[in-house]
Amino acid sequence: MSTFTYPEFTAKQAITANDGYRCPSCGNRLNPENAGKTYRCLNNHSFDRAKEGYLNLLLAQHKRSRNPGDSDEMIRSRQRFLNRGYYDNLALHISQQLSSMAINSRFLDIGCGEGFYLQAISAVRDDLQLVGVDISKTAVRLAAKRPFNAQLAVDSSFNLALFDNSIDMAMAIFSPFSPAEASRVIKPKGYLMLVGPGKQHLSGLTAHIYDQPVPHQGNHKFIDNSDEFRLLNEMDILQTIDVEGSAIADLLHMTPYYWHAKPAQQQYLRTLERLTTDIHFNIRLYQNCVDSLP
Ligand SMILES: [Zn+2]
Numbered sequence: 001m002s003t004f005t006y007p008e009f010t011a012k013q014a015i016t017a018n019d020g021y022r023c024p025s026c027g028n029r030l031n032p033e034n035a036g037k038t039y040r041c042l043n044n045h046s047f048d049r050a051k052e053g054y055l056n057l058l059l060a061q062h063k064r065s066r067n068p069g070d071s072d073e074m075i076r077s078r079q080r081f082l083n084r085g086y087y088d089n090l091a092l093h094i095s096q097q098l099s100s101m102a103i104n105s106r107f108l109d110i111g112c113g114e115g116f117y118l119q120a121i122s123a124v125r126d127d128l129q130l131v132g133v134d135i136s137k138t139a140v141r142l143a144a145k146r147p148f149n150a151q152l153a154v155d156s157s158f159n160l161a162l163f164d165n166s167i168d169m170a171m172a173i174f175s176p177f178s179p180a181e182a183s184r185v186i187k188p189k190g191y192l193m194l195v196g197p198g199k200q201h202l203s204g205l206t207a208h209i210y211d212q213p214v215p216h217q218g219n220h221k222f223i224d225n226s227d228e229f230r231l232l233n234e235m236d237i238l239q240t241i242d243v244e245g246s247a248i249a250d251l252l253h254m255t256p257y258y259w260h261a262k263p264a265q266q267q268y269l270r271t272l273e274r275l276t277t278d279i280h281f282n283i284r285l286y287q288n289c290v291d292s293l294p
Contacts, residue, residue: 019106019129021153024057024161052144054152056137057161069136075114077253079142082116086241086251090195090281091120093237094171097285099124101191103168106131110157110182111175115143115150122148131167133157160185171195172219183228188291192229194220194284198236204277205251208269209261218282229286236282243275251275 021030023041030039030047039055040046047055058068070078081087098107098121105128109118112132122130130150134140137154144152155161157177162185170186171193182192196218206214223229243251249270252258261269269275 019151019166021055021057021151021161022163024059024155024159029163030055030161050141050144052141054140054144054154056140056154058135058137058154058156059159067137069134069139070113072138074254074258075136075139075142077250079114079116081247081250081254082114084247086243086247087116087279089237089239090173090279091117093283094173094193094195095120095124097193097283098128098169101169103128103191105129106167108133108162108167108170108185110160110170110172110177111135112143112152113139113173113175115139115146115148115152117171117173118143118150119146119148122150128168131162133160157181169193174219176219177222179223179226179228183288183290186288188288190288191232192223192286192288194218194223194286196220196282196284198238198280198282200238200278200280202251202255202257202277202279204275205255205269206257209257209265218284220282220284223286228288228290230289232285232287234282234284236280238278238280240276240278243277245273248272248275 021039022028023030023045025045026041026043028041028043030041032039037049038046047057049055094117107121107128107130109132112118112134115132118130118132132143132150132152133155135156140152140154153161157175158181160181164184165187167185167190168187169191170182173195186192197216199216201216252261252266252269
């Protein structure tokens with residue numbers, strides 16, 4: 001299975017005044033101080049930069065739990081699984097689409113997880129400023145350790161610490177998001193790419209867990225009844241893969257199916273040497289219809 005060749009590591013991109021973060025408390029600009037180790041607004045709300053280079057901009061009131069987002073085990077399972085190349089075709093498709101899009105400044109990954117897809121994009125669009133947010137600190141910390149340049153923050157996709165009309169294009173891969181909030185930060189006529197599960201996604205895995213096939217709901221359900229975005233095009237990627245050895249347990253752990261699998265089913269899946277399954281992605285490209293420029 002093919003894997004990506006990634007560019008050499010260089011220092012994290014500097015956060016400048018025009019493309020920075022807005023304070024999640026009061027909406028004013030967060031300015032770097034102390035050599036970028038702290039970001040502070042004029043109302044003295046301050047946020048420290050982690051040693052890995054990301055900012056934690058998640059306010060206590062936007063956390064629904066002490067450690068919000070996917071569990072650490074889910075995130076680490078997903079990273080191991082993705083790093084073995086099973087979803088490389090999806091990353092390749094997204095990168096190819098990005099390589100031909102007429103965007104020239106900032107690209108946002110909403111729910112960037114541990115940065116797999118952002119890193120793939122960085123390999124083809126090193127001219128873009130990449131921005132990644134995720135509500136899980138573990139995920140953002142892992143993304144920050146990947147060898148690519150991006151502004152990364154622990155942040156809520158329902159209350160983005162980004163300015164209005166500051167993003168050329170955003171994407172959300174299997175991630176929940178707010179259409180109103182995405183529309184606010186994306187420039188007028190800017191783009192939003194959504195990736196969700198197609199009908200046959202992981203059918204070889206779910207066949208071991210459910211008696212009947214379970215229909216998937218993509219994250220476009222958030223947008224289907226909204227006025228903010230217009231669907232430009234849609235396509236599916238369908239492929240059959242053989243998942244081998246410990247990657248089978250990782251695949252189970254990285255999905256919600258883990259919570260639905262009975263202990264005996266989990267045990268059985270762990271004993272398999274190979275699991276053949278379809279992977280099926282639905283990719284939709286939207287355009288922001290809301291002209292929110294003053
Ligand atoms: Zn503030």
